[in-house]
Amino acid sequence: MSEDTLEEDLMALSEGIDSALAEMCEARIVHTYFDGGNELDETLWQCAAELGWLGIGLPEEYDGLGLGAPGLDLLFRALGSFMAPGAFIPTLSAAQWLAESAAPEVCQTLLPEVVAGACTFAVPLVPGTAPLQLEGSGLSGRPPLMLGSRSATTAIVAIEQAGKPGYAIVPLAAATASFTPTEIWDSTRMAGKYEFSGASPLAVVDDADGAATACLRRWLALATAADCVGGARAITFKTVDYLKERSQFGRSLASLQALKHRIAGLLTRVIQDEALLDQAVASLAGSEPSADMWMNMAKASAGDMFAAVAEDCVQLHGGVGFTWEFDCHIYLKRALFNREIAASSSVLRDLAASQFALSARSGASTAELAL
Amino acid sequence: MILDKVDDEAAFRGALREWLAEIMQADEARLPPKNAKQFNTNQLWWMAERNKVGLGTPHWPKEYGGSDLSLRGQVIIAEEVTRARAPSLGQFTISLNHIPATLMKWGTEEQKKKYLPPVSQGTIWCQGFSEPNAGSDLASVRTRAVRDGDHYVVNGQKIWSSYSMYAKHCILLTRTDPDAPKHKGISFFLMDMDTPGVEVRPLRQANGLDKFGEIFLTDVRIPVENMVGPENEGWAVAQTTLSSERGINSFERHERVRYLMEDFYAASLQSDAAWLKDTAMQREFMQLFAEVQGCRRLMRKLLRATIEKSPIAAQVTPHVKMINTDLRAQVGDFLTRASGPEAQGIVAGFDELSTDPMFTYLTALGGRIAGGSNEIMRNIIAERILQMPKG
Numbered sequence: 001m002s003e004d005t006l007e008e009d010l011m012a013l014s015e016g017i018d019s020a021l022a023e024m025c026e027a028r029i030v031h032t033y034f035d036g037g038n039e040l041d042e043t044l045w046q047c048a049a050e051l052g053w054l055g056i057g058l059p060e061e062y063d064g065l066g067l068g069a070p071g072l073d074l075l076f077r078a079l080g081s082f083m084a085p086g087a088f089i090p091t092l093s094a095a096q097w098l099a100e101s102a103a104p105e106v107c108q109t110l111l112p113e114v115v116a117g118a119c120t121f122a123v124p125l126v127p128g129t130a131p132l133q134l135e136g137s138g139l140s141g142r143p144p145l146m147l148g149s150r151s152a153t154t155a156i157v158a159i160e161q162a163g164k165p166g167y168a169i170v171p172l173a174a175a176t177a178s179f180t181p182t183e184i185w186d187s188t189r190m191a192g193k194y195e196f197s198g199a200s201p202l203a204v205v206d207d208a209d210g211a212a213t214a215c216l217r218r219w220l221a222l223a224t225a226a227d228c229v230g231g232a233r234a235i236t237f238k239t240v241d242y243l244k245e246r247s248q249f250g251r252s253l254a255s256l257q258a259l260k261h262r263i264a265g266l267l268t269r270v271i272q273d274e275a276l277l278d279q280a281v282a283s284l285a286g287s288e289p290s291a292d293m294w295m296n297m298a299k300a301s302a303g304d305m306f307a308a309v310a311e312d313c314v315q316l317h318g319g320v321g322f323t324w325e326f327d328c329h330i331y332l333k334r335a336l337f338n339r340e341i342a343a344s345s346s347v348l349r350d351l352a353a354s355q356f357a358l359s360a361r362s363g364a365s366t367a368e369l370a371l
Numbered sequence: 372m373i374l375d376k377v378d379d380e381a382a383f384r385g386a387l388r389e390w391l392a393e394i395m396q397a398d399e400a401r402l403p404p405k406n407a408k409q410f411n412t413n414q415l416w417w418m419a420e421r422n423k424v425g426l427g428t429p430h431w432p433k434e435y436g437g438s439d440l441s442l443r444g445q446v447i448i449a450e451e452v453t454r455a456r457a458p459s460l461g462q463f464t465i466s467l468n469h470i471p472a473t474l475m476k477w478g479t480e481e482q483k484k485k486y487l488p489p490v491s492q493g494t495i496w497c498q499g500f501s502e503p504n505a506g507s508d509l510a511s512v513r514t515r516a517v518r519d520g521d522h523y524v525v526n527g528q529k530i531w532s533s534y535s536m537y538a539k540h541c542i543l544l545t546r547t548d549p550d551a552p553k554h555k556g557i558s559f560f561l562m563d564m565d566t567p568g569v570e571v572r573p574l575r576q577a578n579g580l581d582k583f584g585e586i587f588l589t590d591v592r593i594p595v596e597n598m599v600g601p602e603n604e605g606w607a608v609a610q611t612t613l614s615s616e617r618g619i620n621s622f623e624r625h626e627r628v629r630y631l632m633e634d635f636y637a638a639s640l641q642s643d644a645a646w647l648k649d650t651a652m653q654r655e656f657m658q659l660f661a662e663v664q665g666c667r668r669l670m671r672k673l674l675r676a677t678i679e680k681s682p683i684a685a686q687v688t689p690h691v692k693m694i695n696t697d698l699r700a701q702v703g704d705f706l707t708r709a710s711g712p713e714a715q716g717i718v719a720g721f722d723e724l725s726t727d728p729m730f731t732y733l734t735a736l737g738g739r740i741a742g743g744s745n746e747i748m749r750n751i752i753a754e755r756i757l758q759m760p761k762g
């Protein structure tokens with residue numbers, strides 16, 4: 001696909017995504033979902049399947065739209081902006097991972113199901129940690145906190161088989177995998193703990209060189225970073241609207257220079273991290289060797305930024321910002337949860353530092369290649 | 372009696388520790404409350420226990436049920452209570468600080484006799500100052516009070532009134548002269564919350580707790596003798612009330628931040644937590660710990676200045692409010708990050724003793740907004756302390 005047609009496709013898609021989300025994820029509906037009062041995650045999932053969002057990044061051979069990293073970036077910015085609930089991050093990241101890491105038969109079995117909305121994933125919140133032993137009798141044990149819900153159909157689990165690291169792709173059957181949801185602060189997402197007892201994997205992906213971990217981390221980082229910049233932009237503008245509406249001391253709060261500067265500073269941070277994510281997405285789409293380095297840094301930066309921006313928006317709203325009824329706390333809780341996905345900011349920056357060191361040692365200039 | 376030993380610091384601390392060691396065996400002290408209701412019951416229990424040994428309202432004059440305890444004595448109690456990780460008296464914030472400060476200066480003898488002694492018996496007060504359109508700009512309150520014989524008839528709405536759903540009484544700011552300049556038409560009342568026409572709707576906070584509420588007032592009749600200070604002088608009375616916010620109460624809360632950090636560090640050592648191997652996190656922790664210590668010094672300086680009626684108090688107060696509330700939020704944020712993904716799950720109880728990092732963090736965000744937002748504190752520093760022009 002040429003770059004121009006990709007741009008055009010993305011533009012057209014973007015409008016469709018925004019208008020569908022504006023209707024389905026209207027703030028009051030999200031609040032009701034947050035309090036357990038509707039099943040927005042499911043209706044949204046159905047809608048996403050119908051509109052092709054679930055295959056946005058996947059190759060066309062698996063019924064995807066073939067838009068890769070730029071497509072996912074666009075979708076997740078929109079989902080983040082509307083506080084959309086559901087298993088988008090684990091499922092869409094796992095799907096990209098499968099497409100790159102798993103055998104074609106496995107992809108053929110699972111990916112069209114993902115696109116149709118019938119297959120959803122549970123994945124490690126932080127890939128590459130605490131593997132379970134995979135033995136002849138199958139997979140048993142409790143991995144650390146996983147991203148995913150009770151309705152997930154397939155799990156990706158870090159394993160060790162005969163001393164070698166890898167990932168098991170495990171169909172979730174009640175008899176061999178029990179799920180206990182964790183009540184998390186951000187109730188627009190779902191996470192929990194599995195206990196496997198002799199589950200038999202559909203397939204195993206080798207990770208001797210760490211490539212599978214890096215790949216899963218990369219897609220989780222992309223989805224999460226995009227959610228962060230989308231969310232941060234949205235809550236910043238909602239805060240601008242609120243300050244314009246609100247008067248104290250006989251004048252609009254938006255007319256106070258101290259607050260104007262604060263908000264301007266927030267928007268600058270958002271724009272800075274959007275640009276950094278653009279870099280990571282472009283590098284990834286161009287399969288550049290520096291892609292992982294940029295993505296690790298983009299996720300770390302966007303996660304920290306979103307948390308700081310959402311926190312400041314609570315403050316700028318005053319008392320209402322501290323209530324359950326306004327949007328600020330939902331964005332803030334999503335930001336704090338996002339910060340943990342893929343890996344902490346410290347870990348991501350350490351990874352980026354070793355990647356940078358590697359290219360520096362080989363005499364390459366990472367910044368020169370990137371535009 | 373513990374208070375008999377107050378002149379001998381070592382003996383006083385010894386007696387407090389002995390009492391606290393015993394009280395901390397109780398279920399109410401050991402098991403953190405799981406929701407706002409349990410918190411309420413726990414608070415009543417804790418006030419009753421303190422009162423049994425004369426520590427309900429020890430800082431008040433004897434004639435109103437106190438023991439004339441010196442500030443030094445109050446500091447020691449706060450230090451020992453926090454050291455023991457004993458509960459706070461958060462629900463009695465208004466009862467213990469705002470009420471005595473206001474009534475001592477402005478109250479009639481009848482008001483003092485009627486309202487002060489019951490506090491140690493567990494009477495909860497709430498503060499009905501803020502309104503939907505009068506937050507930072509408190510002087511623009513619109514809740515209307517109109518004289519009708521020996522009563523005032525009050526109509527309006529208050530918001531964000533902490534613990535109003537449990538309160539027996541409310542300190543209420545109303546407008547009595549709508550034609551006067553806004554600071555000159557306000558009157559201050561003591562209102563019984565069970566008066567007909569008073570309705571409270573709890574509001575949930577970002578931390579998940581229904582700890583504050585809206586108060587709707589419809590033709591509420593308040594007896595004339597419940598006015599505090601002269602009619603239309605309520606703004607001056609409210610200034611006295613608000614100046615009591617930064618007393619021993621916030622000192623105690625800040626002491627808890629120190630223990631929160633120390634306890635977290637000890638637990639991290641014990642579990643060999645990953646963040647201990649992260650140099651950047653270590654440095655951040657130490658910087659926060661240093662700032663907490665600096666703030667502890669400032670708090671003591673402020674308390675001393677307050678008791679000596681030194682002008683330094685007014686200079687330090689807005690700084691302390693900002694530093695203290697920012698630190699609590701920053702520490703909460705640090706603990707959340709340092710605890711990793713597990714901290715995203717809701718784990719522990721729901722009060723000042725909670726060790727749930729996210730709860731600590733989210734709760735702390737309220738502190739930056741409540742009691743004069745930190746932006747208003749900056750205005751005060753710039754305009755009143757640094758004499759910079761308004762605007």
Ligand SMILES: Cc1cc2nc3c(=O)[nH]c(=O)nc-3n(C[C@H](O)[C@H](O)[C@H](O)COP(=O)(O)OP(=O)(O)OC[C@H]3O[C@@H](n4cnc5c(N)ncnc54)[C@H](O)[C@@H]3O)c2cc1C
Pocket residue numbers: 246248249253256258259315316317318319320322497498499500501502503505506507508530531532533534583737738740741742743744745746747750
């Ligand atoms: C946890 C909590 C407990 C509370 N408990 C009580 C209680 O018990 N009783 C009670 O009466 N009230 C209570 N309040 C209300 C509190 O006093 C107000 O929320 C506070 O004064 C801010 O007012 P506001 O919410 O209307 O915000 P606004 O005044 O609307 O302010 C919105 C934002 O604009 C900023 N801002 C406003 N004016 C200026 C300015 N001139 N310059 C720069 N920035 C400005 C503010 O700092 C804030 O960031 C409580 C609030 C909280 C959060």
